[in-house]
Amino acid sequence: MSTRPRSYNTEGVVLRRRNLGEADSIFTVFSPTEGKFDAIAKAVRKPKSRMRGHLEPLTRSQMHLAHGRNLDVFTQAETIAAYLTVRDDLDRLTLAVYCCELVDRFTVDRAVQSDLYDLLVDLLEALDAGAPLTVGRYFELRILASTGYEIQLSRCAICGGSIPEGETLFSVGSGGLACAGCRGSAGAGRLISVRAIKAMRFATGATMGQFAGLRLEAELEAELQRALSEAIRSVLERETNSGRYVEALAGPLQRPVHEAPGDVQ
Numbered sequence: 001m002s003t004r005p006r007s008y009n010t011e012g013v014v015l016r017r018r019n020l021g022e023a024d025s026i027f028t029v030f031s032p033t034e035g036k037f038d039a040i041a042k043a044v045r046k047p048k049s050r051m052r053g054h055l056e057p058l059t060r061s062q063m064h065l066a067h068g069r070n071l072d073v074f075t076q077a078e079t080i081a082a083y084l085t086v087r088d089d090l091d092r093l094t095l096a097v098y099c100c101e102l103v104d105r106f107t108v109d110r111a112v113q114s115d116l117y118d119l120l121v122d123l124l125e126a127l128d129a130g131a132p133l134t135v136g137r138y139f140e141l142r143i144l145a146s147t148g149y150e151i152q153l154s155r156c157a158i159c160g161g162s163i164p165e166g167e168t169l170f171s172v173g174s175g176g177l178a179c180a181g182c183r184g185s186a187g188a189g190r191l192i193s194v195r196a197i198k199a200m201r202f203a204t205g206a207t208m209g210q211f212a213g214l215r216l217e218a219e220l221e222a223e224l225q226r227a228l229s230e231a232i233r234s235v236l237e238r239e240t241n242s243g244r245y246v247e248a249l250a251g252p253l254q255r256p257v258h259e260a261p262g263d264v265q
Contacts, residue, residue: 004067005067006066006067007064007065007066007067007075008034008064008065008067009062009063009064009065010031010032010033010034010062010063010065011031011032011060011061011062011063011080012029012030012031012032012034012060012061012063013029013030013058013059013060013100013117013120013121013124014027014028014029014055014056014057014058014059014060014061015028015029015030015036015057015100015101015103015104016028016057016100016101016104017055017056017057019045020040022045023042023043023044023045023046024040024041024042024043024044024045025040025041025044025045025055026038026039026040026041026071027039027040027041027055027074028104029063030100030103030104030107030116030117030120031117032112032114032117032118033112033114034110034112035107035108035109035110035111035112035113036103036104036107036108036109036110036111037072037109037110038071038072038109039065039068039071039072039073039074040068040071040072040073040074041055041073041074041077042073042074044074050076051074051076051077053079054077054078054079055074055077056082057097057100058083058086058087058093058096058097058100058124059079059081059082059083060079060080060081060082060083060121060124061077061078061079061080062077062078062080063076063077064076064077081124081125081128083096083124083125083127083128084128085127085128085129085130086124086127086128091133092127092128092133094242095127095133095136096123096124096127097242098136098240098242098243099120099123099136099139099143100120101240101241101242101243102139102140102143102232102240103116103120103143105236105240106143106147106235106236107147113146113147115146116143116146116147119139119142119143119146119208122208123135123136123139123208126208126209126212131208131209131212132212132216134211134212134214134216134221134224135208135211135212136225137199137203137211137221137224137225137228138203138206138208138211138212139208140228140229140231140232141200141203141204141228142203144228144231144232144235145204149231149235151175151176151200151231152175152176152177153176153177153197153200153201153204154201155177156177156178156179156181156182157171157174157175157176157177157178157186158171158174158178158179158182158185158186159179159181159182161179161181161182162179163177163179163197164179164180165194166194167191167192167193167194168191168192168194168197169183169186169189169190169191169192170189170190170191170192170227171186171187171188171189172188172189172230172231172234173186173187173188173189173234174186174187174189177197190226190227190230192223192227193220193223195220196220196223196224196227199214199216199220199224200224202214229243
């Protein structure tokens, strides 16, 4: 006889929704205790539904669910954070949707990854608090690392040798930076600047708040965005649905960012 409880509680961030029939919706949720899962909310699109508004994409909610034969069923939901500032700004909203899509693409159902959940919550809270959009680059680096695709930045990804300071080949296929002696065997890649390398190295040991305080010029931020987007595409082996919109933010990213403890030099 199964001892599995009939229901359970969890908090989670709603990654996306799919409408079903006239009033139901299926939501994809990422939870620190349950991993990623799909569940159905019955009649949630009816005006009098008590869960209406508590299960919208990008919402962090406390949830109660009953186990179902095919899909678990939401029985209660209450908003923890709605991230209204993110929703009211198109650039922040676009970046948040992109990061949620990355979580969806990089995870499998019911695999618990609490560190990745914390990263996603940190990203949403930072954007909601007014952090610069450059935190998206921090998120990309960290989601690659936490899902087994960490970029080698400290040494040559091919021979393990040291990387002299200077413009260096960034080879996604090789797993990171390639020294001058290994360029011939690294395959396709792009040369990146010393400042871009320093920014990525800083991100590997910094908190999101510390990275948000780093002053990145528009040209440097665009260089990081191109390199990391290429790495993301290579791992996923396809373009993200929202990634193209993030790339279109190159103009808005030239706005002044928060004053920083120091520039990347």
